[in-house]
Amino acid sequence: MNNQLNTISPIDGSVYVSRDYATDQQVQQVLLKAQQAQKHWKKIPVMQRAAICHAMVDAFIAKKDQIAEELCWMMGRPIRYAAGEVDGLEERARYMIDIADQALATVKLEDKPGFSRYIKRESLGVVFVIAPWNYPYLTSINAIIPAIMAGNSVVLKHSAQTPLCAERLDDAFAEAGLPAGVFQHLHLDHPTTESVIQAEQVNHVCFTGSVSGGAMVERAAAGRFIGLGLELGGKDPAYIRADANLQHAVETTIDGAFFNSGQSCCGIERIYVDAAIHDQFVEKAVALIKQYKLGRSDDPTTTLGPLVKAEAAEFVRVQTAEAIAQGALAHINAEDFVMDQPKTAYLAPQILTNVNHKMRIMTEESFGPVVGIQKVDSDDQAIELINDSEFGLTASVFTQDIEAGIAIGEQLETGTFFINRCDYLDPELAWVGVKNSGKGCTLSTLGYEQLTRGKSFHLKTSL
Incomplete structure (x- = not known):
């Protein structure tokens, strides 16, 4: 020893x-x-x-x-x-x-x-x-x-x-x-x-x-x-309803997914978007991600640092590659992030679409800079997918109809429920988890x- x-x-x-x-x-x-x-x-x-x-x-x-x-x-x-x-x-x-x-x-x-x-x-x-x-x-x-x-x-x-x-x-x-x-x-x-x-x-x-x-x-x-x-652990979801403030939803969930290189128990790891605005959401999210700078943490211009270990980055690489092999679509070219190197802790961010719950990327904790975005047709479908998880730390809904959002929140198996925000601990509120x-x-x-x-x-x- x-x-x-x-x-x-x-x-x-x-x-x-x-x-x-x-x-x-x-x-x-x-x-x-x-x-x-x-x-x-x-x-x-x-x-x-x-x-x-x-x-x-x-x-x-x-x-x-x-x-x-x-x-x-x-x-x-x-x-x-x-x-x-x-x-x-x-x-x-x-x-x-x-x-x-x-x-x-x-x-x-x-x-x-x-x-x-x-x-x-x-x-x-x-x-x-x-x-x-x-x-x-x-x-x-x-x-x-x-x-x-x-x-x-x-x-x-x-x-x-x-x-x-x-x-x-x-x-x-x-x-x-x-x-x-x-x-x-x-x-x-x-x-x-x-x-x-x-x-x-x-x-x-x-x-x-x-x-x-x-x-x-x-x-x-x-x-x-x-x-x-x-x-x-967590595999925290966000649901973007058709009536959401789209720009706010993109900026908030992408930050919630990629801050700290995605290494947050309550970070956003899966996003469900109403079919009516899905393509717009993805387009804006990809544009925002392309503004990130992957680099050394001690560089003041860096906005996305390395993962904690090379092994952690490799886990996310394998999980992402597996999803792509199963039909997921990758929207970020890793070559645009020059620090991304195999077998190192430096890993480019990634957005995946055409994902589903048969893929580990949507069910298994990633703890890295990747998020899957899945198209949904209704609140009921979103609720079903959100609850289809072994985890239940936080869940977020983005909507301008607060009463409808609360009604959704009441049905979610989660310790903390957010409307129009995510990835935050308010010390005045109880911090709890359900399931795993x-x-x-x-x-x-x-x-x-x-x-x-x-x-x-x-x-x-x-x-």
């Missing part, structure tokens, strides 16, 4: 970060420290926790430029967009901090003669957060801030592709004065990650990643009766319910 983590930058294939994996002894020390620290932290008033967490956000955003450059090199996001994740973390973190007092408030029930009754929300203990590389700060902060604000301690295991993200969060919490042990990070290999899930000190696991990864978490936690929050997109909830006041347990008090006050 290799005892060292090496992060290979998709920009040039160089080793950008090297770290030793934690030993079993170090893991045990961290877990015991987290367990002990939590016993004190849960007694700290919520307002004091909030002050420390706001100070953490202040310390974090002060290093925006450094963090953006590290993201660019670790996972390949173009430098012109990388700082946006810092802004997103600030929005989510501050919102979840500010609602904690409300979300954690004691539930007071109407008194009965001679009795007092209420429900307190108590912390769980140690929360183990396993975070992915594609939106490494946004996905992790969804769990970290509410967990800590709820009185838990947190141990973060970040992706081997983005290990510096764990370290930067650790630095910011330390600078903010968070008591030692309340937030810690570990660089872990897969077997050790499973052993941490099984450790008696861990009381809850928050995982964001693949369906197979979520299954691993469930297997590792089996029989422990602890809470699991699993945000898994996972279970549990983050963000909003509901997100706090996953990280606390109810404790009922039933007091007989008169004898």
